[in-house]
Amino acid sequence: MKRLFHSLLFRIHLVLVAIVLVSLLTLASGTYNIVSDLLLKETRQSINYTTEVLDRDINLMHEDIERLAKGMYANNEISMLVSSFPNFAHPQYVDNQISSYLYMRNILSTIPYIDSVYVYKDDQTALQYGIQGKKAESSLAALPQFDTISRLPALTQYWVPTRSPSDPPRKPRFLTVYMNFYDNSSMEKSGVLQINIELNHLFRILTNNVTGDRKFYVFTGDGQLIFGTDTTDIGAVMRQFDDTASGVSGDEHEVTLEDKSYHVSKYRSHYKDWYIINAVPTMEINQNSRKVLEFMSIYIGVAGTIIIALSVAISSRMLRPVKTLTHMLQALNFDKKSEWSLPGDIHALMKAPHEIGLFSRTFVKIMERLADYTEEIKQAAARQRNLELELLMSQIKPHFLYNTLESFCGLAKLQRTDDIYKLAKSLGAFYRISLSNGASVIRVDEELEHINSYLAIEKMKYNEKFDYHIELEEGLEACLILKLLLQPLVENAITHGIRHVEYRGYIAIRIQKIEESLQFLVYDNGIGMPAQKLQQLNQDTLISTGKGGFGIKNVRERIRLSYNDDYRLTYAAAAGGGTEVTVTLPLHRFAAN
The missing domain is CATH 3.30.450.20 (PAS domain)
Structure with a gap:
């Protein structure tokens, strides 16, 4: 219905019908008012006549009574x-x-x-x-x-x-x-x-x-x-x-x-x-006015129907080339470039001497140029997306490497050679998966191996201050997800949650399937967040202060670039204290190569 209303042909017909109806209603209203005034005047004359007759007869009674009284007096x-x-x-x-x-x-x-x-x-x-x-x-x-x-x-x-x-x-x-x-x-x-x-x-x-x-x-x-x-x-x-x-x-x-x-x-x-x-x-x-109104209604109905039918028929014949061109445009599928084929009837319209012919010729030229421009835009968009992903990922690696090198310095100063060995081994595993031969998409089990290496490094760095547990639902190992998706979330759980508590911290990571979606849950029993900050995170209105804001913005931007709007990232306060972050992604977004 909405599409029909925006049709030029439909609007022209609608304007013609409106003009006809307004003209008929104006004529009928004027006629009705004139006739009604005449009928009302006639009714009032009848009332006045009755009033005068009654007035005269009562006066005669008055005179008869006066004559009777005078006779009785005399x-x-x-x-x-x-x-x-x-x-x-x-x-x-x-x-x-x-x-x-x-x-x-x-x-x-x-x-x-x-x-x-x-x-x-x-x-x-x-x-x-x-x-x-x-x-x-x-x-x-x-x-x-x-x-x-x-x-x-x-x-x-x-x-x-x-x-x-x-x-x-x-x-x-x-x-x-x-x-x-x-x-x-x-x-x-x-x-x-x-x-x-x-x-x-x-x-x-x-x-x-x-x-x-x-x-x-x-x-x-x-x-x-x-x-x-x-x-x-x-x-x-x-x-x-x-x-x-x-x-x-x-x-x-x-x-x-x-x-x-x-x-x-x-x-x-x-x-x-x-x-x-x-x-x-x-x-x-x-009563008589209603009869006139009924007649005028029938007149408007009959005359209006005839005039509207003639107007629509004449305008349809005059606008037939516009209708033909409209059907051609509706048949085009702009979502698929392979279906941008112009129908043969448009060549007949291109030869027309009136405005439709000029419009058809111009439209063909626009379509040809649009096809070229569309292809160029798609290629440029793909290049831009890849550059943005590479930039975001390059920002993660130096950030983590800087923190880890500080841990190496501390352990070397304390001459803890065994811990240095474990830390170096975990760091090697971490960067092996991070590089992934330049791939931006990896398997879920590879992402968990990467997170496990990261947590081992962080646990050593914080002197065994916390424990962690990773749980993966069976059958999801081979699913493909965006690389380094969970690491910024786990880093925030440590830095802004567990780091500031005096008791032993705990981090839980659970990956499960919900209908046709893949859900990642990151929980920590740290100090938690104020309700206002949780609301700002969920509404993406938090202004970064340079301490943790970068990792959160990084995750959301990378997900948005890869999944558009087909994702959910929510922050909530955990029941026993701490914070719970949930990421929900389409299960089959990336196909295995």
């Missing part, structure tokens, strides 16, 4: 009944009752949504007319709004939504309008007029004009709810407006009612001092 029989209440012995009481009943029946027949009309005097029901589905109040003075009602000016209406036990749980059945009743002769307040409106009339208005799950609420200027299609969550609606009375008409908010999102708007009445708040489901507003 009716002498009703005024006389109210003023004489509760004196039922008045000589004209029965006649006035009959006359007022006939009058009220006629006027109420013209206002069918009025359920009942009550006139109170001294907190008692003096007169009652209509169907009386809404019963009279047992005590008008007990109403929370009584103080406000009692101070109303003439012909001022006070609207209050009321409920009765038989009302549905979500909607009040009646809307009550209170007015003060005045005597037509003295024009003084003689009682309180209560007019009960059945809300089904308003619900029928909304049913004819409202679609879906819309909600409408009517509030007075001081924030009193006088009518609502659904009083549930009315608190959530009102909280969206800081002050209903002073709010600006046209305020809009998004609220959640009954786990549904609603678009809430507020409008001021054109007739009276009240507000109409409507809540329209956001889903209803967005």
Whole structure:
């Protein structure tokens, strides 16, 4: 997949597809926004129309109630009944009752949504007319709004939504309008007029004009709810407006009612001092927009597929020479020079007059020169590696010889001829293996013989201060390893570990096979190393101070030059004290000649 992404042909196709998709999405987004704005404008016009109809019908109800109240004020029989209440012995009481009943029946027949009309005097029901589905109040003075009602000016209406036990749980059945009743002769307040409106009339208005799950609420200027299609969550609606009375008409908010999102708007009445708040489901507003979005999605899918297919087909035909040249380049194996053969098709491309032809001809020349340069680099690298190995090994021999000669001087001064003989014999064995006819790779058993000679010399040099043990797993004697691999590690174990202890030292060397690797373990029971130094050695960040650093760097560099990164050299603190060095190398790195 990564290789495909880096293909020029794939990138060109990807750019074409991106251009097409961005263009289509930009066009579709612009179209969608325009159509959505038009649909939203149409929806708002529908909401405004419903709001205006509701506002107009409520105003007509307001005018009907005012006309009813004026008629009752002007009716002498009703005024006389109210003023004489509760004196039922008045000589004209029965006649006035009959006359007022006939009058009220006629006027109420013209206002069918009025359920009942009550006139109170001294907190008692003096007169009652209509169907009386809404019963009279047992005590008008007990109403929370009584103080406000009692101070109303003439012909001022006070609207209050009321409920009765038989009302549905979500909607009040009646809307009550209170007015003060005045005597037509003295024009003084003689009682309180209560007019009960059945809300089904308003619900029928909304049913004819409202679609879906819309909600409408009517509030007075001081924030009193006088009518609502659904009083549930009315608190959530009102909280969206800081002050209903002073709010600006046209305020809009998004609220959640009954786990549904609603678009809430507020409008001021054109007739009276009240507000109409409507809540329209956001889903209803967005329904048509979703249809447009679905259409645009199908349009983008179909048109995009066709345009992309045509673009890819045309670009593929135009870029066919590039694709052919790419396949040729992929067929080349740069890891094997013997497979650097150019395919015959490239000669056809070299004759092309366009840029691909120029590139093909240049590429052939580069390949020819690259082959020559590669061969020269390989030869130079081999020569350089041999020189580096020889330099490192030459640094080991004088270093050890210098230390051994000092031991000879000491023994000669003490006239220890037997020890001088043993030391000379071990030194001869040591250098016999070190020279190895100039070979840089020797057998494991030869390397151990070399280490044994070295340890014998060092043990004599340090007056038998330590013992040592060499263990070789059976079958590994003939394995080939880098010459003088272990000697610097053993030297460091003696110089920096055992040399500084007062007890008898011990060095153990173990060689074993682990899977397909050869593992060398060098252990000493010396003073050990600090944890920080062990970490620096393992991370190859230790800065040499000239005392031991050379041998460690020598081993790591020689291993790296011969094994590249296919090795492990680790330093660890031994369990009982001291240091443990582990070298892990490939088992069959060198073939026997």
